[in-house]
Amino acid sequence: MTEVFIQILKTISGWAIPVLLVLIPAVGFFKKVKVYEVFVEGAKEGFEIAVRIIPFLVAILMAIAMFRASGAMDIFVSFVSPLTNFIGMPAEVLPAALMRPLSGSGSLGIITELINTHGADSFIGKLASTIYGSTETTFYVLAVYFGSVAIKKTRHAVPAGLIADAAGILAAVFICRFMFG
Amino acid sequence: MLNYVWFALVAIAFITAIFTGKMPDIGTAAVSGAETAVNISLGLIGIMALWLGIMKIAEEAGLIKLLARIIKPVTKRLFPEIPPDHPAMGAMLLNLAANWLGLSNAATPLGLKAMEELQSLNKSNDTASNSQVLFLAMNTASITIIPATIIGVRVAAGSKDPFSIIATSLFASTCATIVAVLVAKLLGRLPVFHKTDPNNPPAKQTKGKE
Known part of the structure; x- marks a missing residue:
């Protein structure tokens, strides 16, 4: 059963991109779109956008890197841990959950360590994996997406993104306790 | 909002570093x-x-508009500001x-393509x-059906059942998405954020605080 599942997933992730890369130009070709010329025209924007997001990303990643290096996260964890104990989240997972919206590579590092220490099939390992798999690096997305269109006043995007992250983490704790706990 | 968050991160880092003695580290x-x-x-x-x-080929071939038309029933409610078959929807x-x-x-x-399309209406x-x-x-x-990165980590760590977290991730990310939609919609109605809405017809101002 697992074997079949692995095979299906591997096939999907192996085929999805090549299929799109041939399917879209094929439709274009039959609709008499000048596929090569149009591709190049679109691709031109790629460089521009990548350069446009640099200042936004520098600002965000600089602040987050400083925050991480100062050790403030550990202090914050000790403040919040009574609350997370109450909802049934093991204290070991808390730093990973708090790091998730700030830094993709940072949280992946913490989670990989948790999985290696406690085992991938332990409750902690599964909960940490679920948290990683179900949320995004909010501040990275914020910087890159708004940066690409030069939006500086983000209005309610930060609270909305963070509340959604919190909801995702709570839901992960709930479902993992229900299924694995 | 980002002004506050950004400054808070830097200021907290500095103050913490005074006590933890990690001042050189935060500089690096x-x-x-x-x-x-x-x-x-x-x-x-x-x-x-x-x-x-x-994407440009897909656009010229009319594929993006076609996609936009297919999901019209859902997006009409979520994004009332956007014309239903605008390319932003497809993107x-x-x-x-x-x-x-x-x-x-x-x-x-x-x-980013979608953001650009949305920006053209802003x-x-x-x-x-x-x-x-x-x-x-x-x-x-x-929402993620296949969280490939973390499955990779689990396989590498010798998990017997690396895919067991697919269902739980799907559940958690679906909850998060529902909350995201509700919160974004509700917060948008709060006076603070409603006032700064650049597409809010009566007060067509763009110099909002946040």
Whole structure:
């Protein structure tokens, strides 16, 4: 059963991109779109956008890197841990959950360590994996997406993104306790 | 809002460093954070050019509009500001679909294309529209059917059942997405944020605080 599942997933992730890369130009070709010329025209924007997001990303990643290096996260964890104990989240997972919206590579590092220490099939390992798999690096997305269109006043995007992250983490704790706990 | 969050991160780092004696570390971290940002951005050039090229073909071939028309019943309610068969809809659907499949390399360029389309409907050039905030919130909560990265880590760690977390991730990310939509919609109605809505007809102002 697992074997079949692995095979299906591997096939999907192996085929999805090549299929799109041939399917879209094929439709274009039959609709008499000048596929090569149009591709190049679109691709031109790629460089521009990548350069446009640099200042936004520098600002965000600089602040987050400083925050991480100062050790403030550990202090914050000790403040919040009574609350997370109450909802049934093991204290070991808390730093990973708090790091998730700030830094993709940072949280992946913490989670990989948790999985290696406690085992991938332990409750902690599964909960940490679920948290990683179900949320995004909010501040990275914020910087890159708004940066690409030069939006500086983000209005309610930060609270909305963070509340959604919190909801995702709570839901992960709930479902993992229900299924694995 | 980002002004406060950004300054808070830097200020908290500084104050903490006084007590933890990590002052030199935060200096180094700031510099290497900036370097990482540039590396990430420059690393995006190739993949961005590739997908934006493909997207342009899809647009010219009418595929994006076709997609937009298919999901019209849902998007009409979520994004009332956007004309139902605007290319922004198609681009957003492609981005979300790439997220569902865990194709994060493709998702970013497609998402940025969607942001660009949304920006073309935004009256302000520096303040986010309601649609942009909602799309962003949905993206940070992104539903994932195949969380490929973490499955890879689990396989590497010798898990007997690396895929057991697919169902739980799907559940948690679906909850997060529902909350994201609700919160983005509700917060948008709060006076503080409603006032700064660049597409709010009576007060057509763009000099909002946040």
